[in-house]
Amino acid sequence: MVRQVSESLACLLGEELSADLDRIDVFRYAFEIILGGTIKFILTVLLSYVFGIFKTTMFFIISYIPLRHFGGGVHLSTYYRCLTVGLTMFLLLGKLAMLQVGSKFVFWAIIIVFLLGVYIIIKWAPARTAKKSIESKGKILNQKRKTFTILTLISIVNITLVKFNFINYAFASVLGILFSSFFITPYGYRAMYAIDNILNKLQGGIKNV
Amino acid sequence: MFKNFKLGLLTKVASLLTLVALTEVSTNSIWYLYEPEVPESLKNKE
Numbered sequence: 001m002v003r004q005v006s007e008s009l010a011c012l013l014g015e016e017l018s019a020d021l022d023r024i025d026v027f028r029y030a031f032e033i034i035l036g037g038t039i040k041f042i043l044t045v046l047l048s049y050v051f052g053i054f055k056t057t058m059f060f061i062i063s064y065i066p067l068r069h070f071g072g073g074v075h076l077s078t079y080y081r082c083l084t085v086g087l088t089m090f091l092l093l094g095k096l097a098m099l100q101v102g103s104k105f106v107f108w109a110i111i112i113v114f115l116l117g118v119y120i121i122i123k124w125a126p127a128r129t130a131k132k133s134i135e136s137k138g139k140i141l142n143q144k145r146k147t148f149t150i151l152t153l154i155s156i157v158n159i160t161l162v163k164f165n166f167i168n169y170a171f172a173s174v175l176g177i178l179f180s181s182f183f184i185t186p187y188g189y190r191a192m193y194a195i196d197n198i199l200n201k202l203q204g205g206i207k208n209v
Numbered sequence: 210m211f212k213n214f215k216l217g218l219l220t221k222v223a224s225l226l227t228l229v230a231l232t233e234v235s236t237n238s239i240w241y242l243y244e245p246e247v248p249e250s251l252k253n254k255e
Contacts, residue, residue, distance in 0.1 A: 003245070013226075016219050023223075025248035030226035032245035033233050
């Protein structure tokens, strides 16, 4: 549905501006990103609020999104799978972050996840996808630098949160880094492809390779 | 006058959409777990 609405809006805009087909396709792509992202964000905010996990879910997302934006990572094959799996993951991890954990545990989790994140960035970032990949060595290095900077900044913020006793928010943010990093690795790809294949089988579709 | 205003506004919207598309295509990822089909005209700009 998001694709169809985006195509219609892009065609309308293209007609008004007498744009060529390439330009209309660029509009469609941008509309798909904006509409898809907005629907997901609104649903995440609403459901997390309903389940009483709004703040931890937001802290999870604040860490998850920038790392994923620069580090890349695996994608599911359709928008609705993304919406369902993504929302379920955000809400479950937002709930998990509500657990009563000690400040020492979260502090060491921040350090371990930071080191793990650095290793993953050096080895795998920016992760390729079927539709997009960065080939230039200069761009890859630049992307690694940006991802590392974001990881460092979030980790510093997390240590500050622990210092001021916002343990659950720091824990949610650590989970965000952990899952975003995991989706950059080949193990994250395998996990998501497995989910995609199970859903394909349920719907009688084609297997991912 | 209204026609000029409308055209100006739509041109700005189109520029903004192009900026979103170019930013998205150069960062190699989107927010969540699904990425739309990248337009052919943007593939060489990655």
